[in-house]
Amino acid sequence: MLGNCLDNVRKSVPLVHNITNYVTVNDVANVLLACGGSPIMSDEPDDVADITSICGGLNINIGTLNKRSIEGMFIAGKKANELNHKVLLDPVGAGASALRTNTAVKLMKEIKFDVVRGNISEIKTLALGSGTTKGVDADVADTVTEDNLDSSVKFVKNFAKSINSVVAITGAIDLVSDGEKCYVIRNGEADMSKITGTGCQLSGMTTAFIVANPDNVLEAVASAVCTMGLAGEIAKTRMVEGDGNSTYRNRIIDAIYNMDGETLNKGAKYELR
Amino acid sequence: MLGNCLDNVRKSVPLVHNITNYVTVNDVANVLLACGGSPIMSDEPDDVADITSICGGLNINIGTLNKRSIEGMFIAGKKANELNHKVLLDPVGAGASALRTNTAVKLMKEIKFDVVRGNISEIKTLALGSGTTKGVDADVADTVTEDNLDSSVKFVKNFAKSINSVVAITGAIDLVSDGEKCYVIRNGEADMSKITGTGCQLSGMTTAFIVANPDNVLEAVASAVCTMGLAGEIAKTRMVEGDGNSTYRNRIIDAIYNMDGETLNKGAKYELR
Amino acid sequence: MLGNCLDNVRKSVPLVHNITNYVTVNDVANVLLACGGSPIMSDEPDDVADITSICGGLNINIGTLNKRSIEGMFIAGKKANELNHKVLLDPVGAGASALRTNTAVKLMKEIKFDVVRGNISEIKTLALGSGTTKGVDADVADTVTEDNLDSSVKFVKNFAKSINSVVAITGAIDLVSDGEKCYVIRNGEADMSKITGTGCQLSGMTTAFIVANPDNVLEAVASAVCTMGLAGEIAKTRMVEGDGNSTYRNRIIDAIYNMDGETLNKGAKYELR
Numbered sequence: 114m115l116g117n118c119l120d121n122v123r124k125s126v127p128l129v130h131n132i133t134n135y136v137t138v139n140d141v142a143n144v145l146l147a148c149g150g151s152p153i154m155s156d157e158p159d160d161v162a163d164i165t166s167i168c169g170g171l172n173i174n175i176g177t178l179n180k181r182s183i184e185g186m187f188i189a190g191k192k193a194n195e196l197n198h199k200v201l202l203d204p205v206g207a208g209a210s211a212l213r214t215n216t217a218v219k220l221m222k223e224i225k226f227d228v229v230r231g232n233i234s235e236i237k238t239l240a241l242g243s244g245t246t247k248g249v250d251a252d253v254a255d256t257v258t259e260d261n262l263d264s265s266v267k268f269v270k271n272f273a274k275s276i277n278s279v280v281a282i283t284g285a286i287d288l289v290s291d292g293e294k295c296y297v298i299r300n301g302e303a304d305m306s307k308i309t310g311t312g313c314q315l316s317g318m319t320t321a322f323i324v325a326n327p328d329n330v331l332e333a334v335a336s337a338v339c340t341m342g343l344a345g346e347i348a349k350t351r352m353v354e355g356d357g358n359s360t361y362r363n364r365i366i367d368a369i370y371n372m373d374g375e376t377l378n379k380g381a382k383y384e385l386r
Numbered sequence: 387m388l389g390n391c392l393d394n395v396r397k398s399v400p401l402v403h404n405i406t407n408y409v410t411v412n413d414v415a416n417v418l419l420a421c422g423g424s425p426i427m428s429d430e431p432d433d434v435a436d437i438t439s440i441c442g443g444l445n446i447n448i449g450t451l452n453k454r455s456i457e458g459m460f461i462a463g464k465k466a467n468e469l470n471h472k473v474l475l476d477p478v479g480a481g482a483s484a485l486r487t488n489t490a491v492k493l494m495k496e497i498k499f500d501v502v503r504g505n506i507s508e509i510k511t512l513a514l515g516s517g518t519t520k521g522v523d524a525d526v527a528d529t530v531t532e533d534n535l536d537s538s539v540k541f542v543k544n545f546a547k548s549i550n551s552v553v554a555i556t557g558a559i560d561l562v563s564d565g566e567k568c569y570v571i572r573n574g575e576a577d578m579s580k581i582t583g584t585g586c587q588l589s590g591m592t593t594a595f596i597v598a599n600p601d602n603v604l605e606a607v608a609s610a611v612c613t614m615g616l617a618g619e620i621a622k623t624r625m626v627e628g629d630g631n632s633t634y635r636n637r638i639i640d641a642i643y644n645m646d647g648e649t650l651n652k653g654a655k656y657e658l659r
Numbered sequence: 660m661l662g663n664c665l666d667n668v669r670k671s672v673p674l675v676h677n678i679t680n681y682v683t684v685n686d687v688a689n690v691l692l693a694c695g696g697s698p699i700m701s702d703e704p705d706d707v708a709d710i711t712s713i714c715g716g717l718n719i720n721i722g723t724l725n726k727r728s729i730e731g732m733f734i735a736g737k738k739a740n741e742l743n744h745k746v747l748l749d750p751v752g753a754g755a756s757a758l759r760t761n762t763a764v765k766l767m768k769e770i771k772f773d774v775v776r777g778n779i780s781e782i783k784t785l786a787l788g789s790g791t792t793k794g795v796d797a798d799v800a801d802t803v804t805e806d807n808l809d810s811s812v813k814f815v816k817n818f819a820k821s822i823n824s825v826v827a828i829t830g831a832i833d834l835v836s837d838g839e840k841c842y843v844i845r846n847g848e849a850d851m852s853k854i855t856g857t858g859c860q861l862s863g864m865t866t867a868f869i870v871a872n873p874d875n876v877l878e879a880v881a882s883a884v885c886t887m888g889l890a891g892e893i894a895k896t897r898m899v900e901g902d903g904n905s906t907y908r909n910r911i912i913d914a915i916y917n918m919d920g921e922t923l924n925k926g927a928k929y930e931l932r
Binding site (some may be wrong): 407408409410412413449450451452453479482483484485486580581582583628629630631632633635636 | 705
């Protein structure tokens with residue numbers, strides 16, 4: 114059950130090394146604490162091997178990448194692979210610039226990722242070597258909808274199989290696949306896209322979930338995705354007139370902080386395809 | 387009317403490239419989302435030309451500048467000029483260090499800015515090649531007051547005319563001028579100065595406003611300044627005993643999130659000189 | 660009295676230069692404003708000497724350090740020493756990587772720090788040239804408890820005397836010593852460890868306190884530590900069902916914003932050993 118995956122995070126308090134953008138890093142740290150993990154951030158090439166060695170997992174997020182942090186990503190990723198740590202890639206903005214696309218593609222060549230999580234545009238960029246990205250949101254034309262769900266599920270399964278990782282495509286409908294099975298998840302609220310960094314937060318949290326559930330990565334990723342979406346739903350019920358995206362941000366993190374496995378099991382909305 | 391300028395942001399969802407400091411960047415992103423825009427951040431020289439090309443406008447903020455990000459500012463600014471994108475300069479801390487002053491002055495020489503927004507001390511530094519800055523706040527001796535309003539309006543008009551940009555000086559009284567006209571704006575609350583980054587947030591938001599109102603830059607800037615000040619007033623009415631600057635920060639962003647053109651038109655307090 | 664130290668911050672509005680990590684920097688800035696200080700951030704080697712010269716104190720925090728910011732730390736620290744400014748070291752993650760340990764140790768050799776503040780693991784690393792750090796939290800085996808209080812007090816006194824600085828070890832029980840006396844402080848709440856950066860916030864705030872109380876550094880540090888802990892207690896009384904660590908973060912900063920010397924005197928829980 115997905116609830117167990119969350120409970121396992123709280124029990125084991127996984128330490129997660131994050132090389133992530135400076136826009137949303139504070140929220141990533143607080144979400145990791147909220148779900149029961151423990152965050153540490155480091156992107157300096159001379160620092161990352163030591164830091165990743167004491168952690169259970171590594172979250173690489175390429176937003177606001179620079180030449181120094183890119184070097185850090187490769188060093189940390191290779192070290193984490195060597196130590197059999199769990200590693201996640203969040204290809205923020207892949208497709209929006211050559212540097213981001215090339216960095217993401219090269220990272221996938223040289224490092225084994227247990228999970229790749231992005232929006233449909235970013236994942237398509239990785240899969241097809243093309244795609245467009247409007248800011249950090251999926252291009253409207255490329256949204257996963259009920260109408261195109263069959264082909265979207267087929268796409269994510271194929272891509273996951275081809276790279277031998279779990280792939281999570283998040284948006285209005287979330288897809289999580291290991292190449293064989295695909296979780297189709299319908300938790301979440303549209304307003305979550307009006308908060309910067311819910312995707313980055315999810316990537317940090319997902320890394321904690323896969324570290325805490327090492328033999329059950331597909332379910333762990335689905336559990337993290339449902340946790341974030343359900344937190345958005347719970348937070349929404351606590352919003353009052355006059356509240357907006359800043360309060361919503363706080364309430365979502367609060368909802369994660371208060372969530373337990375039982376609540377998650379009751380509130381998770383998914384089907385397996 | 388100023389309300390139209392805000393409505394136009396919500397209608398067109400302008401994508402804004404921000405090269406901005408790491409202190410307030412998360413709030414800048416959330417304010418851009420709150421007002422109806424879409425943020426993307428990038429400061430790596432090898433990344434900025436691609437990123438700015440897919441955006442409608444560029445916000446350059448020199449707080450926590452470094453040699454790498456400075457290089458990114460020049461590359462992005464020149465690219466944005468080439469593409470006729472709107473460009474804004476926020477000269478954070480100009481006057482506080484030689485590097486900041488020189489960078490701001492050089493940026494103004496090599497890049498055409500549609501808008502320059504800062505406090506009186508920073509703007510005086512740019513205008514006079516001198517000035518003092520206490521942190522990121524205007525020096526007390528240099529505050530725009532009712533007593534020195536005539537000379538302050540004359541100053542901002544002259545400076546705006548000399549650089550052929552719209553200049554916004556924000557403080558207790560805000561001045562926005564294109565060299566001919568000057569909006570004198572009396573929205574806002576003194577407590578806003580106890581929150582880090584309301585100026586940075588305003589610069590990000592202003593960039594979205596000028597992208598969404600390309601033929602009406604003066605009014606768009608005045609509209610953004612009134613939006614921020616009015617949000618401060620609305621947020622203040624929602625504060626309860628025990629609340630402080632952190633909650634106030636959230637409530638201001640929330641108030642922007644909920645503001646529409648009609649509310650802005652009713653609440654904007656300005657005169658034209 | 661400790662309350663006077665806080666009142667002096669509000670009266671003198673000390674400007675504090677922070678070279679600090681990008682994870683918690685926004686909260687550090689807002690806490691400095693909340694307690695009555697004024698923050699400025701800069702880590703570029705070419706910028707830091709000018710910036711620190713216009714400030715009253717310097718806060719060096721080695722979280723997310725990089726080669727450029729390390730260079731900035733040494734330049735700023737030496738300049739601050741030259742100008743007799745107050746300087747504080749927060750050795751975030753010392754013991755977690757060679758770079759962090761070596762940087763902290765080298766900073767202590769080349770720069771005179773008025774205050775060193777960290778968790779027990781970090782301080783032990785500095786003192787003993789060894790130690791382990793789980794994320795940014797003290798190793799469980801190394802927590803200061805009532806059982807090991809005598810030896811812990813002895814340790815902090817010895818270390819403070821040996822480096823001729825005030826040393827603050829924060830955790831469930833906080834210790835602040837100048838080598839002769841030791842404040843044993845029992846303010847605070849366990850939940851504060853579920854918020855990222857309360858330690859970083861405390862270091863920024865402590866720097867403002869020592870700048871505002873230059874002849875009374877030991878008491879100023881104890882006052883800052885009690886202020887943070889008491890804010891955590893006050894904030895906790897304002898939490899309602901459904902609130903979590905994100906709201907708690909905001910409420911703690913709010914509580915600092917609203918605290919005065921009298922409240923602090925009444926709420927501070929300490930003994931002198």
